[in-house]
Amino acid sequence: MKWGTKYGPEYVNRLYGMVRRHLTGDFQLLCLTDDTNGIRPEVMCRPIPQLDLHLKPGQRDGAWKKLTTFEADLYGLQGTALFLDLDVVIVGSLDDFFTQPGEFLIIHDYPRFWRFGERIVGNSSVYRFTLGAHADVLAYFRGHMAEVQREYRNEQEYLSHALHKQGKLSYWPAKWCPSFKYHSIPPWPTNYWKAPSIPQEARIVIFHGEVNPPDALAGKRNKRFAHIKPALWVADAWKSE
Incomplete structure (x- = not known):
């Protein structure tokens, strides 16, 4: 999904290239977007389904739009879908993501030392x-939008709890989708002389928080008193061809 101006069409084009290199067989990449300019012709582009978010003045919509991927009829498409954020970097085979057992699979969110209890x-x-x-998850959100947004911080928190209650939630093997921030950047103080690396057994490196792929490649963090050396492997992996 791509909306607003944070990510340009090059993110979509590079995502297509990475999927093509790392997935066996045919596939269709669908981009739900409000701007198709510059997106390569191999990508199917469709408008983001209407969600009518109830936002307060100045409140960001976050990623609640992702819930529209659960439309009962998403442009007539059928079959198995693998959702990928625009800013991921694919470094290994995607084939197993389509055969891993489970009704709904997602990354088990990265642990924080201040969290307690079942994650x-x-x-x-x-x-x-x-x-x-999972159209019921979207339908419930549409019918109880204010209540859901009060109870849950973002779309992934709501989605996870809703499918967990239905007994449908499963997680990818932990090493498949490591965090660049937590698993690639060497611990302090070695981050001053060691460059970020690709974690062992990684398939998709996740860029969340203060670093995105161009920042990682340039050795830049949007965080005070933090330092990383350039992650040069991003240039080899994050490309459209």
């Missing part, structure tokens, strides 16, 4: 589902 929330940078299978 249910998934990170929605990568999730797999059957098109049309």
Whole structure:
């Protein structure tokens, strides 16, 4: 999905190139977007389904729009869908993402030392589902928007808890989708002389928080008193051809 101006068409084009290199067989890449300019012709572009978010003045819409991937009829498409955030970097085979057992699979959100108890929330940078299978999750959100937004911080928290209650939530193997921020950047103080690396057994490196792929390649963090050396492997992986 691409909306607004944060990500240009090059993100879509590079995502297509990475999928093509790392997925066996035919596929169709669908981009739900409000701007098709500059997107390569191999990508199917369609408008983002209407959500009518109830936002307060100045409130960001976050990623609640991702829930529209669960439309009962998403432009007549059928079959298995693998959702990928625009800013991921694919470094290994995607084939197993389509064969891993489970009704709905998502990244098990990365642990934080201040969290206690069972960790249910998934990170929605990568999730797999059957098109049309979870329309009830979207329908409930549309009918109880204010209530859901009060109870849950973002779309991935709501989505994870809703499918967990239905017994449908599963997680990818932990090493498949590592975090660049937590798993690629060497620990302090070695980050001053060691460059970020590709974690072992990684398939898709997730860029969330203060670093995106161009920043990683340039050795730049949007965080005070933090330092990384350029992650030169991003240039080899994050490309459209």
